[in-house]
Amino acid sequence: MEQLLQQVVAGLATGAIYATMALAVVMVYQAIDHLNFAQGELATFSTFLAWQMIEWGWSYWAAFALTVAISFVIGVAIDRVLFRPVRNAPILSQLVAFIALFSILNSSDGEIWNFTIKSFPSPFGTKPLFGSGLISTHQAGMVAVTLVMLALLYVFFRGSRLGLAMRAAAANPEAARLVGIRVGWMIALGWGLSTAIGAVAGILIAPVVFLDPNMMLGVLLYGFAGAVLGGLSSPGGAVLGGFAVGIIENLAGTFIPFVGQELKLTVALIVIVAVLMVRPAGIFGRVGVSRV
C-alpha cells in the first residue's frame, strides 16, 4: 500500500510535466485546429532564451516574464510568416511545415547552445515537500502553476470578449468572419498564446529533466498522449489526461511484473489506446457532430 501511494504521487509529479504540455497542445489545437508538432521545440527554444538571460545575470522572474513575452511574439510571427501562406494547402502539407519547423528549431538550438546538458534553476527550491520525500517543492510548485494557468485560461476563454472571439474563430471561421471577427488574427493570437504557455511549460520542466535541445521530444509525446486521452476539445480534460498518463506509466512500470522499465511507455500507450476504443474522442472530449 505504501508503495502504491508512493508510485501514485511520483506519477503525479511526472504527470504534472505532461499536464502542462498537454494544456499547451490543446490550446494550439483549439486555436488553429491542428496539433502543433513543433510545440515542444518551440518550448525548448524559449527555455534556452530564459537560460541565456539567467546566465547573463538577470533575475529569475525578469527572465521568465521577458521569455514568455518574446515567445508570444515568436508564436504570432510564425503564424503570420510561415503558416498563413499554407493555410489553404492540404492538411498533410501543413503537417510537413510543422515537421520542417521542428527540424529547424532543433538544429538551431544545438548550433547556438550546443548539446551539452544544462541545469536550470527552480524558483521553488528542490527540497522534499513536508520532508516526506514523495514530491519535491519544485514539483508541487509546478503543479500549482499549471493549475493557476488553467484557471486563468478558463476565465479568459469563458469570460472575455477576446476569448469568445477566439473560440468562435476556431469553431466556425466563416460565421465568425461574418460577425466581424478577424479570424486570421485570432489564429495568430492562438499561436502566440500557445507558444507562451509552451514557454512556461519548458521553464517549469527544465529543472526536472535538464535542458538540452532534445529535452521536449519525449515530453511532447506524453503531453500529446495526455491531451488525446483527456480529449482535445477540453483543456481541463487534457490536464487530467496528462496526470493520468504519468500515473499509468509509473504504476505499469512497478506493478506489472514482466513490464519493468523498458516497456512502461508501451504499456501506457496501450492503456490509452484501449481507453480511446471506448471513448473515441477522449474521456472528456465532445463528440463532434457534422452535418451531411
Place this chain on the structure above:
Amino acid sequence: MPEREAITLDAAAVPSEADVARPLSLWLDRRRLLIGAAVIAGLVAPLVVANFTIFQLTMVMIYGLAILGLNLLTGFNGQFSLGHSAFYGIGAYTAAILMSGSADLPYYWTLPCAGAVCFIVGIAIGLPALRLQGLYLALATFALAVALPQLLKSHLLEEMTGGVQGIVIDKPDPPAGLPINADQWLYYFTLAVLLVMFAAAAGLVRSRTGRAIMAIRDHPIAAAAMGINTARYKTLTFGVSALYTGIAGALGAIVVQFVAPDSFNFLLSVNFLVGLIVGGISSIPGSLFGGVFVLFVPNIAEKVSTGLSGAVYGVILLLLIFLMPSGAAGFVRRAAAWLARLRRASNSELPIGRSTR
C-alpha cells in the same frame, strides 16, 4: 468529331484533381511513354554507376515502395498513420529471422512471408482503428511505432530478435551465370518487385475496390449509403498497406544486411509521411519521388552544413511546401494542365473551322 471535342473540353473545365490532364489522349500516350522511358532508365542505370550509388538507388526504390504502402492507406483511404515504421520493421525482422535462424529460407521467399505477416498485423491494427479518426488514430498508430523497438529489445523476444544487437544477414549472391555483381543483382531484384507492386497498386486503385476505397476517403457516409461496406474496406486497406510496407521492410533488411530495433523508430514513420506528402498524396508515381527525397535530401543538407543540417533540411522542406503545396505529383499535374491550356490557346488562334473539326 465535334462531340468528342466537347466532352474533352468539359472534362478539362471541371478538374477533378486526379484527372486534370488525363482526358487528353495525347497526354495519356505520353504518360505511357514516360513510364517506359523510366523503366528503361532504371534497367540501364546500375550498369553505368558506382556500387554505392546502386545501393542508394535500391534504397530509393525500397522507400518508394514503403511510401506507396502508406499512400494506399492515407492518400487513397484517408486514414492517418504514424505507425508504418512498425510495419516496415516487422517486415524487416521477418526476413532477417527467416534468413538467419534455423529456418534458413532463401531471400526471395522471405518477401511473401513478410507480406503475409504484415497483412495480418495490419488487419489486427485496422480493426480497432475503425473506431478512431484523425488525430486519435494518429496517436493509436504512434503507439505502435513506439512499441515496436521496445518489444524487439525486450528480453521476452531476445532469443529470436537478437535484442539490441540485432541480426546480421548475408548478402545474397546473384544467380550463377549472370555477369553482374551482388549489388547490381539486388538492384534488379528490387526493381522487379517494385514494378510488380506498383502495377498491382495502380490496378487496385483503378478497380471497383479502389473506387470504393476512395469513396470512403471522400465521404464515408455517402459511401456507406451507396452500399459500400466501409468497415471491411477500411480494414482491408490497412492490411494491404501494411503488406506493401512490410515487403519494403523485408527488401530493406536484405539490402542493408542488418536489422536493429532502433532503426525502426518513430522518426522512420515521420520520414515516410514526409516522403508521401512531398511526392504527392494519392499519386502512385509520386511515392517514388518521395523515396528520392527521403534518401537524398538529408544527405544534401548534411553537405551544406554539418552543424545546421537539420535547419537546412527544414528550410528545403518548407520551400517545397510553398512551391508545391500538393507535392511533386500535384506540381507535375498542374504543369501538364498549364501546357495543355497553352496548346489549346494557340490552337484557338487558328481558323475556327479547324479547331471544331
